[in-house]
Structures are given as C-alpha cells and as structure tokens.
Amino acid sequence: MDCKYNFIYESHKATAEFFIFASMIDYDFSLKLIKWYSENKRDLPWRETKSPYKIWISEIILQQTKVDQGLPYYLKFVKKFPNVHDLAKANENIVLKLWQGLGYYSRARNLHYSSKYISESLNGEFPKNYVELIKLKGVGKYTASAIASFAFNEKKAVLDGNVFRVLSRYFGIEDPIDTTRGVKIFENIAFENLPKKNINTYNQSVMEFGALQCRPINPLCNSCPLTSNCWALNNNKTVSLPIKSKKIIKKERFFNFLVLKSEKFIFLEKRIKNDIWKNMYQFPLFEEPIESFSPPEELIKGSILSRKIEVTHLLTHQKLNVVFWEYEKKKLFLNKKYEKIEIKNLNKYAVPKIVENYINQNLSNHRL
DNA sequence: AACGCGGGGGT
DNA sequence: ACCCCAGCGTT
Structure with missing residues (x-):
C-alpha cells in the first residue's frame, strides 16, 4: 500500500468552523512497532511501575528533555518525594533546587502546585482518567494521554516529538506539526492506528522507536523493520520530515x-x-x-x-x-x-x- | 495563533 | 550555527 494520503476531506459547517478528516490506517504498523520494542527497548525505571504518581513525575521531567538528561533527576525526585504528600509538603525552593540544571522551571512549579491540589483537595487520590488528568497544571494532551494509558490502560494515543516524526515519515504526512491544522491530522492518524489491545505498550513502542531508530538525523533505515511501507524512505524524504513551519529567533x-x-x-x-x-x-x-x-x-x-x-x-x-x-x-x-x-x-x-x-x-x- | 520558556547533546 | 528533545501555559 502507498501510505501517502492523497486526499483530505474538508467541510465547512454553518458555523464556519473548519473540520479536517484524514484517514490512513495500516494494521501492521502498531504490531511491528510492538515487536521492535520487545527486542530493542531500554530498561527505564518508570516502565517498572504502575504508580500514577511516579509515572507523572517521569512524564513531566521528560517534557522537552532526553531520557539521559532526565533520568538522574527522576531518581532524585522519587527518592526525596516517595509519594504525592511528601512533594506537597515541601517548600517550593526545595523543589526548584532539586530541579536545578534541568531547565523549563515552570514544570517544577506546576508539579509542586498540582501535588498540593492532589494531596489537599483530592485527599491524595490521584486522577484516574484523561479528563481528570488534563485538569492538572502542567499536564497537557500528551502527558494526560501518557499517564492515562500507562497507568490506567485508557485508549489514548500519545503524540510527542517522536510520534510526529514517525507518523510523518511512515505515512508521508507533509503538513506542518506546529500548526493547529497539522496537529489535528496527526491526532486522527495516531488514534486510527492504535492497536486493538496493548495500548500502553504500543505508546511506549512508538516513542522508543522514534528515539532510537527513527531518529531526527541519520535514522537507522538499514536495520528498520518498517521500510517496506515507509513513505519517506521510498520517496527519499526522511531528511525533510517532519515539517515545521516556524523558526526560532534568538x-x-x-x-x-x-x-x-x-x-x-x-x-x-x-x-x-x-x-x-x-x-x-x-x-x-x-x-x-x-x-x-x-x-x-x-x-x-x-x-x-x-x-x-x-x-x-x-x-x-x-x-x-x-x-x-x-x-x-x-x-x-x-x-x-x-x-x-x-x-x-x-x-x-x-x-x-x-x-x-x-x-x-x-x-x-x-x-x- | 503566536509566543515564551532551559539546558544538553548531536551534526 | 542549527536542530532536537516523552510540551505546556499564557496572551
């Protein structure tokens, strides 16, 4: 099958709202990724737990942060604050001190703020589904999906930098990943291609695959199990995908x-x-x-x-x-x-x- | 929709 | 010098 999606159905409602539907399903995609994951995954501590608290800590730390950089911080955090009450009782400066050097410090401030909310307003009862999780400060679509699927087996597709890259290359999606329109297309395709079961393992798989195999630069296409249907490889576009529309100014x-x-x-x-x-x-x-x-x-x-x-x-x-x-x-x-x-x-x-x-x-x- | 937010590592 | 990273909140 040719994975480039050739048509997008667009329609206008009377409200002039803009809806985009893109359909592109490959039933082998998730299965191959899960198989690849079972053979290539790294041993990481947050994969050994079902504790939503610890998974939450790991996901906040890993926002815009590579595993190698975040891992020592995760270990420090769960040791210093074994549960949500310990974190809630801490002074903000202590939390920031533990976060020192990791950057994006609003993550630490929001983590601390949300820990107090969970500890005090929810009596320590951790939110148990996507809708409740996303109410936490510092928890957006990605993190809510990750915690919901990893800790509670909820059917949510994670969509992070890795997933954008893998989907854009494999399915040949040339829409930018940093516009509202582009994100909707990726969200649809990500959800469509969820496996029937093992959602949590699949979500881990596609991110790990993006981090280790389908890397941003010099992806390891020679040893890739998805080459037969990879649009980018077959059209010589791995270098240019995914596409970003904005550039940063310093x-x-x-x-x-x-x-x-x-x-x-x-x-x-x-x-x-x-x-x-x-x-x-x-x-x-x-x-x-x-x-x-x-x-x-x-x-x-x-x-x-x-x-x-x-x-x-x-x-x-x-x-x-x-x-x-x-x-x-x-x-x-x-x-x-x-x-x-x-x-x-x-x-x-x-x-x-x-x-x-x-x-x-x-x-x-x-x-x- | 656009912008601001850290620091590290790779090419 | 530039890009990327298990993104999110604010405006």
Whole structure:
C-alpha cells in the first residue's frame, strides 16, 4: 500500500468552523512497532511501575528533555518525594533546587502546585482518567494521554516529538506539526492506528522507536523493520520530515550580576517576574549593556572591584551576555531590596545554571 | 495563533 | 550555527 494520503476531506459547517478528516490506517504498523520494542527497548525505571504518581513525575521531567538528561533527576525526585504528600509538603525552593540544571522551571512549579491540589483537595487520590488528568497544571494532551494509558490502560494515543516524526515519515504526512491544522491530522492518524489491545505498550513502542531508530538525523533505515511501507524512505524524504513551519529567533540580552560580598555574607535576590528562571535566586541583577553599567554607588561604597568575569550563556531563545562583577566589602549592611545570606548557605537556594557555574568555579572555597 | 520558556547533546 | 528533545501555559 502507498501510505501517502492523497486526499483530505474538508467541510465547512454553518458555523464556519473548519473540520479536517484524514484517514490512513495500516494494521501492521502498531504490531511491528510492538515487536521492535520487545527486542530493542531500554530498561527505564518508570516502565517498572504502575504508580500514577511516579509515572507523572517521569512524564513531566521528560517534557522537552532526553531520557539521559532526565533520568538522574527522576531518581532524585522519587527518592526525596516517595509519594504525592511528601512533594506537597515541601517548600517550593526545595523543589526548584532539586530541579536545578534541568531547565523549563515552570514544570517544577506546576508539579509542586498540582501535588498540593492532589494531596489537599483530592485527599491524595490521584486522577484516574484523561479528563481528570488534563485538569492538572502542567499536564497537557500528551502527558494526560501518557499517564492515562500507562497507568490506567485508557485508549489514548500519545503524540510527542517522536510520534510526529514517525507518523510523518511512515505515512508521508507533509503538513506542518506546529500548526493547529497539522496537529489535528496527526491526532486522527495516531488514534486510527492504535492497536486493538496493548495500548500502553504500543505508546511506549512508538516513542522508543522514534528515539532510537527513527531518529531526527541519520535514522537507522538499514536495520528498520518498517521500510517496506515507509513513505519517506521510498520517496527519499526522511531528511525533510517532519515539517515545521516556524523558526526560532534568538534575542540578545546583557546581564550584569553584582556579586557583593564580605568575608561571610553575600546578597541574593529572587526572580519574581514572568521571565526566565521565575522564582529562582540570583545575585543582584542590572540588565543593561556592559559598557554603560556601573553599580549603584550606595551599594558598593567602601568596596573594591576584585574580579570581573565574563561569560556567554546560550538558551534556546536567548543569548545572554553575562558579567559577574565581584565586589569585596569589609562589612555588608542590610538592604531592603536584597536578601543578605551567609555564603556557606548559598547551596540552599535554587539558582540558574549560569549562577551555579559561577558559584562552583569562584566561591567553592567557602565550603558550600 | 503566536509566543515564551532551559539546558544538553548531536551534526 | 542549527536542530532536537516523552510540551505546556499564557496572551
């Protein structure tokens, strides 16, 4: 069969709403993937449990994050917070501290927020189906489908980056994966091709297959069990699929961190605005071009500039030009804008990676 | 519908 | 330099 779908039925209702139906079913697709999975899957701890709590933790950690990067964080989390009540009782800074270095910190904030909701409003009773799961903050379509199918055997198709790639290549879907219209097409095909049974195993299979075999770059088509019906392979399009319509633009910013310290104390501030690293801590920040920056006189009065360390920090959407201005002072007075803390307690505060790096490289002699 | 949100790793 | 990753919430 030729898996390229050649026609899409489109219809307009009187409301002018736009509906898209695309039909393309291959009954061997899921069976072959499940077989491939049984022979090639990795041993991962969240596959050994039916605990919706632990599966939830793993799914949040793995959002936009590769298994290798997320695995140590998962192990730390379930050890520190064995159940939802332990997580709910924790202070947010503790949760963020455990998340430190993993990025997308709203995941940690929402995880903590939702744990309190489950612990307090639901009496610890974890939501048991898709409709209830998706009400949790931080749980969208993908994560609700994953938990519902993995923990409760609900018939839901997961649709993540891996699945988009596998479906687009195998079925030859050239609609973009990042538009509402494209997503609907993929949702339909994903659901149509669910197997009759073993939904949870199939969902694991298609994602694992995307991660290990049908990789974004240099997919392993030579050893692939799906080549006979793969549209992309047979039409020489594996390189260009899936298709994304948007491209990212990188903004440049200039951060001046004022590392104002005495022998024992240092100033910190909490990031509270809706920006990167919300609710995490940093040294007093002055965001302006390096050339024009000079620290407020009242802050550095009676101190000397001991070091000036320049670093660039790349995020997905931003290029940060960072300077740590290190000022030494005999005595640090209280300041209403900043928290005066002991340097040896710095490691209790959740900080962005760039600040963590600075601390490790320059303040580690303070026995953190 | 468009945008913002981290950090790491691969090519 | 650019892409991708078990996506989601906000506007």
